[in-house]
Amino acid sequence: AKHCELTQKKNELLFQEILNRNLFEQAPVGIILRESRHIAPINRKVSLNPKAESIIGRKADDFENLDWTKITHPDDLKEESPLFEQFLRKDISSYTFEKRLMRPDGSYVWVRIHAIDFKSGPPYDSMYMCLIEDISERKASEQVLHEQERSTSVLLSHIPGMAYRCKDDIEWTMEFVSEGCFALTGYAEESLIGNAEVSYKDVIA
Numbered sequence: 001a002k003h004c005e006l007t008q009k010k011n012e013l014l015f016q017e018i019l020n021r022n023l024f025e026q027a028p029v030g031i032i033l034r035e036s037r038h039i040a041p042i043n044r045k046v047s048l049n050p051k052a053e054s055i056i057g058r059k060a061d062d063f064e065n066l067d068w069t070k071i072t073h074p075d076d077l078k079e080e081s082p083l084f085e086q087f088l089r090k091d092i093s094s095y096t097f098e099k100r101l102m103r104p105d106g107s108y109v110w111v112r113i114h115a116i117d118f119k120s121g122p123p124y125d126s127m128y129m130c131l132i133e134d135i136s137e138r139k140a141s142e143q144v145l146h147e148q149e150r151s152t153s154v155l156l157s158h159i160p161g162m163a164y165r166c167k168d169d170i171e172w173t174m175e176f177v178s179e180g181c182f183a184l185t186g187y188a189e190e191s192l193i194g195n196a197e198v199s200y201k202d203v204i205a
């Protein structure tokens with residue numbers, strides 16, 4: 001009976017190991033397991049799943065002795081560093097941040113990173129885990145939209161009179177008003193948008 005019990009436990013542990021390995025290797029998000037920066041570089045270990053390798057273009061061996069601050073875009077590093085220091089001091093147990101990581105060819109990839117404590121006892125209690133998602137496509141779309149909005153704003157600012165977009169309701173509730181609003185009506189744009197102070201219907205004779 002004791003032998004059967006031990007065999008069952010062994011099989012359960014084996015299944016759990018196989019399950020964890022499959023989750024790690026086939027997860028649709030990048031997973032990075034890494035030692036704390038306070039560990040000596042010679043003892044520092046890192047594990048990357050295939051998705052993480054694909055996103056950052058680096059293998060685990062390449063990433064092991066690489067300081068993450070060296071491949072983070074300088075503008076993003078300024079904002080992330082205080083969060084990371086709080087994380088290392090255990091002031092916070094996790095944080096989420098969007099930043100650019102440099103690939104080996106010098107190009108940058110936008111990622112959304114979620115750093116969390118790696119729940120384990122010795123000798124793995126110095127490790128932490130990062131989940132990373134490639135958000136380059138979303139960032140590119142946001143940039144295109146921003147440029148379109150900027151171009152539209154510049155164009156409308158040079159149009160005589162007033163351009164607007166309103167709802168099809170009784171108040172003609174304004175959703176957008178160009179800069180010509182004040183010269184034409186005597187009201188600033190923010191006064192009309194959402195009927196904040198006055199509705200467009202009220203200023204029309």
